Amino acid sequence: MSDQFLFATEVFFNGLMAGVLYALVALGFVLIYKASGIFNYAQGVMALFAAMTLVGIMEGQVPFSHIINAMFGTEVHHFGWHVPALLAILLTVGVMVLFAWLVQRIVMRHLVGQEPIILFMATIGLAYFLEGFSDLMWGSEIKTLDVGLPQGGSFWIEDMTAGLGSDNFYGFFIDNLDIVATAIAALLVTGLVLFAQYTKQGRAMRAVADDHQAALSVGISLNFIWVLVWSVAGFVALVAGIVWGTKSGVQFALSLIALKALPVLMLGGFTSIPGAIVGGLIIGVGEKMFEFAIGPLVGGATENWFAYVLALLFLVFRPQGLFGEKIIERV
Amino acid sequence: MLDQSDSYVTEDGRTIGGVVMEMKNITLRFGGVVAIKDISFDIREGEIRAIIGPNGAGKSSMLNVISGFYVPQEGTVEFHGKPRPQMRPYEVAQQGIARTFQNIALFEGMTVLDNVMTGRLNHMKTGLFQQALWKGKAEKEETANREVAEKVIDFLEIQHIRKTPVGRLPYGLKKRVELARALAAEPKLLLLDEPMAGMNVEEKEDMSRFILDVNDEFGTTIALIEHDMGVSWT
Numbered sequence: 001m002s003d004q005f006l007f008a009t010e011v012f013f014n015g016l017m018a019g020v021l022y023a024l025v026a027l028g029f030v031l032i033y034k035a036s037g038i039f040n041y042a043q044g045v046m047a048l049f050a051a052m053t054l055v056g057i058m059e060g061q062v063p064f065s066h067i068i069n070a071m072f073g074t075e076v077h078h079f080g081w082h083v084p085a086l087l088a089i090l091l092t093v094g095v096m097v098l099f100a101w102l103v104q105r106i107v108m109r110h111l112v113g114q115e116p117i118i119l120f121m122a123t124i125g126l127a128y129f130l131e132g133f134s135d136l137m138w139g140s141e142i143k144t145l146d147v148g149l150p151q152g153g154s155f156w157i158e159d160m161t162a163g164l165g166s167d168n169f170y171g172f173f174i175d176n177l178d179i180v181a182t183a184i185a186a187l188l189v190t191g192l193v194l195f196a197q198y199t200k201q202g203r204a205m206r207a208v209a210d211d212h213q214a215a216l217s218v219g220i221s222l223n224f225i226w227v228l229v230w231s232v233a234g235f236v237a238l239v240a241g242i243v244w245g246t247k248s249g250v251q252f253a254l255s256l257i258a259l260k261a262l263p264v265l266m267l268g269g270f271t272s273i274p275g276a277i278v279g280g281l282i283i284g285v286g287e288k289m290f291e292f293a294i295g296p297l298v299g300g301a302t303e304n305w306f307a308y309v310l311a312l313l314f315l316v317f318r319p320q321g322l323f324g325e326k327i328i329e330r331v
Numbered sequence: 332m333l334d335q336s337d338s339y340v341t342e343d344g345r346t347i348g349g350v351v352m353e354m355k356n357i358t359l360r361f362g363g364v365v366a367i368k369d370i371s372f373d374i375r376e377g378e379i380r381a382i383i384g385p386n387g388a389g390k391s392s393m394l395n396v397i398s399g400f401y402v403p404q405e406g407t408v409e410f411h412g413k414p415r416p417q418m419r420p421y422e423v424a425q426q427g428i429a430r431t432f433q434n435i436a437l438f439e440g441m442t443v444l445d446n447v448m449t450g451r452l453n454h455m456k457t458g459l460f461q462q463a464l465w466k467g468k469a470e471k472e473e474t475a476n477r478e479v480a481e482k483v484i485d486f487l488e489i490q491h492i493r494k495t496p497v498g499r500l501p502y503g504l505k506k507r508v509e510l511a512r513a514l515a516a517e518p519k520l521l522l523l524d525e526p527m528a529g530m531n532v533e534e535k536e537d538m539s540r541f542i543l544d545v546n547d548e549f550g551t552t553i554a555l556i557e558h559d560m561g562v563s564w565t
Contacts, residue, residue: 199469200455207438207449214436217398218512219424219453228459 006161010172011292012285017178019284020185021247024240025261026268026276027189028233033270034209035229038108038119042127044258046096046234049134051241051250053095055145056138057088063137085147089238096234097227104227112222131255140252145245150176181243188239189277192232201228263311269321278322283307334412338376348376350412351520351552352397357406359392366392367403374520379546380554390556391433394524397554398430399423411519425453429518431509433525433556439498443508446497447484450515451476483515486548487541503534507541514545521545523555 025043032040040046056063060079068076083091107126111119153173162171196202208215208225215222244254260283268279287306295302314321338348352374359367367389374380382390395401397408399420408415410426418426429450438446454476457469484490487507492500497508506526513521526542527535545551 198473200452200457200473201459203445203449204452206441206445210438210440211436213432214438215449216400216420217424217430217432217436218449218516219421220449221419221421 006172008289008292010174011288013172013174014178015285015288016281017175017182017284018288019281020178020182021240021243021280022257022260022264022283023277023280024181024185024188024236024243025257026264026280027192027273028236028240029261029265030268030270030273030276031192031229031233031236035205036108036119036208036226037116038123039116039270040233041120041123041258042130043233043237043261044255045127045130045134046099046237047241047244047258048250048252048255049099049130049241050092050096050234050238051145051245051254052134052138052143054088054092054147054238054242055143055245055250057091058083058085058147059143061138066139067136089147089242092238093235096238097231100230100234101227103230104223108226109223127255131252142249142251143245145242145250147242147246149180149242149246151246152176154179177243177247184239184243185277188236189273193273201225205229260307263307265321266311266314267321269323272321272323275321275323283310286310345377345547346550347378350374351376351410352554353409354393354397355407355409357393357396357403357408359389359396359401359403367396369406371406374552374554376552377546377550378552379542380552382554382556383558385558390558391524394430394522394554394556397423397520398428398522424516427453427516427519428522429513429516429520430522431506431513431524431526433528435502435505435509437497437505437509437512440496442494442496443489443500443511444480444484444493446508447480447511447515448476450483450512451480453516454479479517480515483511486544487511487514503530503537506530506534506538510538510541510545514549514551517549519552521551521553523553525556525558527557 025047028043028046029040032038032043055061060081060083062068062076062079065077068074103126107122108119111122152175154176157174158171160171194202196206204215204220205225205228207218207220208222208229212222215225240257241250241254244257248254261280264276264279264283266279267282268275268277287303290306291300291302334349336349338346340346350373353371354373355371357367357370358365370389370393372380382393384390392401396403399418399422402417410428424430438449441449455472457472484493487510489504489507489511492504492508497505500508510523510526513523523542527538530538542553542555546553
């Protein structure tokens with residue numbers, strides 16, 4: 001095996017791992033879109049908010065400390081305790097469920113039956129509100145997140161593969177965190193699919209995604225299902241936030257990965273969970289391989305635009321995406 | 332309980348019980364258009380009540396009032412002898428009133444069996460966490476409800492398409508699946524909005540037979556809309 005081929009293989013695997021993270025974010029979009037026809041622009045900010053809340057709870061930060069200090073002239077910042085990661089994650093899930101309920105109660109409930117573009121605009125508003133709100137609540141400085149996920153290159157894989165081609169091949173470098181993230185994502189998706197297929201609430205969720213009127217007629221409360229779906233999307237956002245936050249710190253840029261999920265959705269189709277996963281992997285691998293093969297010829301930095309150009313090509317030739325429902329309009 | 336003091340037995344041996352649902356002076360307006368004007372009628376336990384009339388007479392609107400999709404401006408709806416407060420459609424369904432639609436409202440992406448199982452949702456009481464963890468009680472409940480669903484599927488002779496996604500079925504069969512879903516709810520009152528619309532003669536005969544059989548076998552109270560008088564009188 002030539003070194004060149006081995007390098008390409010390594011890049012391929014790294015791409016696959018990056019793709020898993022894109023897929024995680026895209027999954028949150030698909031869930032809400034399927035159940036309510038809302039394209040939730042705030043999904044990325046929800047991941048940021050979830051990660052910030054998790055750090056804040058773990059560190060024992062006082063929420064809204066800036067406001068409190070400014071109003072009362074106090075100097076409170078921390079409660080002085082540290083919450084164990086697992087408990088903090090559970091509490092954060094609680095916060096996301098509360099958030100889902102508030103979104104439904106205050107915003108979405110009043111917009112039932114409105115044009116999709118209006119719902120979309122509402123989620124843009126929600127995104128910017130949530131962004132400011134998280135800064136206000138937890139402060140805007142970059143935070144590190146460590147819930148105990150392993151990090152750094154996997155020595156095991158490196159040792160196994162060292163010297164494969166020639167003696168000066170050092171072995172594959174694959175981040176442990178990426179491997180764990182893949183396992184978590186696989187677990188999450190399996191869990192979601194089982195939930196949707198085999199439980200009462202899952203069946204109701206699929207029913208609402210399919211036909212609102214029919215769902216009402218068999219006694220399903222749309223409000224309840226929408227809160228449930230936003231909660232699940234909040235949970236997915238938390239998982240994505242944990243993985244991304246561990247990898248590159250909890251910071252505003254986290255919310256921008258949501259934009260990377262857009263080309264993933266174009267590829268996979270907005271209504272398909274397998275589509276979100278396959279789309280994420282294609283984008284992840286595609287952009288890494290493209291950078292590896294073509295990047296040096298055009299001066300690099302192709303990762304910034306590759307995904308969007310690929311999505312554009314898909315829009316031209318297969319607008320419904322790989323797995324999306326084909327749009328057939330009866331004339 | 333239902334007041335059974337004035338129940339009676341028909342010539343063909345069916346027992347017609349007390350009043351399940353009573354509509355009193357219902358008036359429904361859309362802006363300036365009056366869809367229903369001061370209509371009263373009742374539906375008795377065990378009977379098949381046909382609502383007939385020409386297009387635009389307000390038959391479907393009436394059904395939508397009963398099932399909570401429309402809220403009348405005047406009049407009261409009494410269910411089991413008690414005036415019913417304003418309710419959302421899903422709450423009406425939870426009370427035990429199932430319905431079908433004129434233009435079929437099925438879950439097209441789901442299989443026939445899954446569609447029928449959604450009719451059982453109101454009979455499943457386990458909570459979110461029990462369901463998610465799939466513990467004993469939830470599993471037992473699923474099995475019991477599955478049995479009812481399978482019975483309804485057998486009864487309406489759609490076993491051969493149990494696993495077929497509804498979107499792929501022809502119109503006549505979709506109508507039957509919709510009836511199956513409503514029936515699976517074991518409703519106290521079954522509302523059928525033009526169950527025979529758009530069918531050929533053979534399908535119409537099948538459907539009429541099924542409706543009569545449902546009423547016969549389960550004693551289900553049925554209110555149906557039809558403007559084909561031939562059907563209404565059989």
